[in-house]
Amino acid sequence: MSDLNNTDLHEEPESSVTVIEKQAQRRIFKIIVIGDSNVGKTCLTYRFCSSKFPDKTEATIGVDFREKTVNVEGEQIKLQLWDTAGQERFRKSMVQHYYRNVHAIVFVYDVTKMSSFENMPGWICECDQHNLNRDIPRILVGNKCDEKEKIAVNTNLAQKFADSYNMPLFETSAKDDEKANHVDAIFMTLAHKLKNAKPMMPPYLTVQLGDNAQRRGLERASTEERNDSCSC
Amino acid sequence: MTAVKEISMISKRFGDEFCSEEASKNNNSRQSVKRNKEFNKSEKWQNIEKTLEQDPVDVSSLKQFAISPGGLLDDELRKEIWPKLLDVDVDNIPPKPGIEVLHGHRDYNQVVLDVNRSLKRFPPGMDENIRLGLQDQLVDLIMRVLVNHDELHYYQGYHDICVTFLLVVGEDVAFALVDKLSLNHLRDFMDANMDRTKHILNYLYPIVGKSNPELREFMERSEVGTVFSLSWLITWYGHVLNDLRQIVRFYDFFIACHPLMPIYLAAAIVLHRADEILACECEMCFVHGLLSKIPQDLPFEQLISKAGDLYLQYPPADLAYDAILNFQKTQSYAKARSKNLQKFTRNKKIDKKHWFIFDHDRKNGFLKFTFWTVTTAVVSAAVIAYLRSFEWEW
Numbered sequence: 355m356s357d358l359n360n361t362d363l364h365e366e367p368e369s370s371v372t373v374i375e376k377q378a379q380r381r382i383f384k385i386i387v388i389g390d391s392n393v394g395k396t397c398l399t400y401r402f403c404s405s406k407f408p409d410k411t412e413a414t415i416g417v418d419f420r421e422k423t424v425n426v427e428g429e430q431i432k433l434q435l436w437d438t439a440g441q442e443r444f445r446k447s448m449v450q451h452y453y454r455n456v457h458a459i460v461f462v463y464d465v466t467k468m469s470s471f472e473n474m475p476g477w478i479c480e481c482d483q484h485n486l487n488r489d490i491p492r493i494l495v496g497n498k499c500d501e502k503e504k505i506a507v508n509t510n511l512a513q514k515f516a517d518s519y520n521m522p523l524f525e526t527s528a529k530d531d532e533k534a535n536h537v538d539a540i541f542m543t544l545a546h547k548l549k550n551a552k553p554m555m556p557p558y559l560t561v562q563l564g565d566n567a568q569r570r571g572l573e574r575a576s577t578e579e580r581n582d583s584c585s586c
Numbered sequence: 587m588t589a590v591k592e593i594s595m596i597s598k599r600f601g602d603e604f605c606s607e608e609a610s611k612n613n614n615s616r617q618s619v620k621r622n623k624e625f626n627k628s629e630k631w632q633n634i635e636k637t638l639e640q641d642p643v644d645v646s647s648l649k650q651f652a653i654s655p656g657g658l659l660d661d662e663l664r665k666e667i668w669p670k671l672l673d674v675d676v677d678n679i680p681p682k683p684g685i686e687v688l689h690g691h692r693d694y695n696q697v698v699l700d701v702n703r704s705l706k707r708f709p710p711g712m713d714e715n716i717r718l719g720l721q722d723q724l725v726d727l728i729m730r731v732l733v734n735h736d737e738l739h740y741y742q743g744y745h746d747i748c749v750t751f752l753l754v755v756g757e758d759v760a761f762a763l764v765d766k767l768s769l770n771h772l773r774d775f776m777d778a779n780m781d782r783t784k785h786i787l788n789y790l791y792p793i794v795g796k797s798n799p800e801l802r803e804f805m806e807r808s809e810v811g812t813v814f815s816l817s818w819l820i821t822w823y824g825h826v827l828n829d830l831r832q833i834v835r836f837y838d839f840f841i842a843c844h845p846l847m848p849i850y851l852a853a854a855i856v857l858h859r860a861d862e863i864l865a866c867e868c869e870m871c872f873v874h875g876l877l878s879k880i881p882q883d884l885p886f887e888q889l890i891s892k893a894g895d896l897y898l899q900y901p902p903a904d905l906a907y908d909a910i911l912n913f914q915k916t917q918s919y920a921k922a923r924s925k926n927l928q929k930f931t932r933n934k935k936i937d938k939k940h941w942f943i944f945d946h947d948r949k950n951g952f953l954k955f956t957f958w959t960v961t962t963a964v965v966s967a968a969v970i971a972y973l974r975s976f977e978w979e980w
């Protein structure tokens with residue numbers, strides 16, 4: 355993952371120690387968030403970056419950008435979240451630019467809407483087409499878990515799907531204040547994975563989440579072979 | 587006198603009641619005092635009313651009012667003038683089709699999703715029941731246009747344009763106005779894909795570069811692209827500005843001008859913020875982060891007049907070649923070309939009256955303007971006419 359080292363280049367001559375320190379402080383990871391319109395991509399990224407559920411969201415036009423600096427094992431890491439428009443016309447011609455050099459991908463579906471889950475293979479395919487580097491971390495997020503009585507996508511089904519693509523699955527809610535920590539944990543999981551994903555080391559997830567199903571997903575993600583076939 | 591000087595003079599003659607931010611930043615106090623004296627809202631109002639009394643009404647004077655500082659001043663005037671600017675007959679608006687027709691359209695679900703999320707576009711403090719009623723009207727208004735023209739495709743952001751018209755002129759007249767605009771100013775955004783929209787965005791760098799080559803070079807190096815200005819263009823800034831009065835002022839300007847004017851305004855905004863941009867780290871996300879948020883306190887009247895100046899100095903046809911180069915740089919040209927060609931031939935068949943900002947020249951594969959000749963002679967008093975002077979085939 356050579357991109358990781360390219361995020362910050364210093365031209366001035368400096369002692370190697372300060373260079374490393376500076377780089378360490380300023381590592382930036384670019385994460386793209388994709389999925390159908392209205393599944394809650396904007397709310398999730400807003401929840402993470404601003405620590406609240408937005409009272410008025412609007413349709414995303416093109417690409418929006420949010421960022422947050424987090425501390426991972428003593429290192430300040432900046433996570434840049436690129437929140438994309440769900441409407442097909444945008445991603446076909448506008449969003450490609452943003453697929454370049456991403457360090458991680460977050461796929462989002464709405465647990466109350468089967469079609470948003472059924473469209474996942476299409477999104478994954480499209481991503482594979484844009485991304486030469488298939489080894490970047492990818493996670494699957496089922497949002498709107500707070501709508502318990504409306505759940506349409508069964509957890510087992512989603513877990514199987516995630517397993518087949520070798521992605522960890524998270525079911526969460528951007529809206530539910532009690533899940534706020536959980537949304538943070540999802541992005542922190544990615545941050546850990548990114549921080550530790552050095553070229554010579556196998557990616558490994560270190561965050562312990564409370565929910566067993568989620569942890570199972572994570573473990574599998576790091577041990578199983580990636581299903582690389584793209585049929586679209 | 588050159589066209590450029592003339593337009594600047596016009597913007598100076600109408601002063602700063604609407605751009606006090608400009609006056610306050612202006613070091614030359616003598617000049618700002620002079621401007622304040624010279625702009626007179628009630629005088630402009632009287633002139634507009636006088637023009638409206640004439641029969642037939644002089645549309646080019648109305649366009650001039652819409653462009654010059656303060657625009658059309660008031661929503662009551664807009665109700666009367668916008669239809670005239672767009673040659674819409676408000677007494678002959680076709681009736682609304684039945685619910686089954688409106689709700690059966692392919693884009694209906696997306697429209698509902700977007701309208702449900704459009705709360706921010708309604709005046710704060712509006713009664714919830716009234717707002718909900720307006721949101722229903724907004725869905726109907728959008729669907730009416732779409733069912734009326736099968737070749738038009740809904741895009742996220744179209745609802746931001748429609749809500750502005752709905753709030754100012756009401757559902758029926760809004761339908762008639764948006765219907766007309768959708769076949770003209772907005773037509774390029776409403777293809778099945780966004781290729782033409784992308785072409786338009788490709789004008790941004792050439793315009794910026796002519797005025798400030800260093801800034802263009804910096805932005806190119808940062809790889810920021812043009813998507814930060816996408817919502818500006820396709821919503822006519824409705825999506826990014828909070829103040830409805832500011833938005834409708836822009837709408838006055840855009841309705842009266844060439845369809846590419848929103849991209850000239852984008853260039854004016856970028857140029858205005860040159861120092862901030864150049865102070866940024868030269869990296870996509872920093873520059874994108876800065877640019878995608880439009881400060882709400884920009885000197886908007888000044889920027890409108892700047893956009894007009896840029897348009898006169900660097901008319902679209904002068905930039906077309908550069909825009910194509912920009913386009914070639916950013917994507918596989920051959921692929922887009924074959925797609926465009928197909929689309930072009932198809933659309934031609936559908937309706938000859940629709941024009942596009944870009945048409946494809948089949949022979950050499952270049953994009954060219956089909957509706958606008960820059961060589962139009964510019965005579966002194968007609969400068970504003972120059973701004974809006976291409977003749978539409980309604």
Ligand SMILES: Nc1nc2c(ncn2[C@@H]2O[C@H](COP(=O)(O)OP(=O)(O)O)[C@@H](O)[C@H]2O)c(=O)[nH]1
Nearest residue numbers: 391392393394395396397411497498527528529
């Ligand atoms: N109940 C519930 N609603 C949510 C949640 N996240 C988002 N929403 C709502 O879903 C709609 C779409 O959210 P948005 O973030 O704009 O979706 P996007 O199109 O994927 O960016 C909005 O009306 C949100 O209020 C959630 O976790 N629970």
Ligand SMILES: [Mg+2]
Nearest residue numbers: 395396413414
């Ligand atoms: Mg969104």
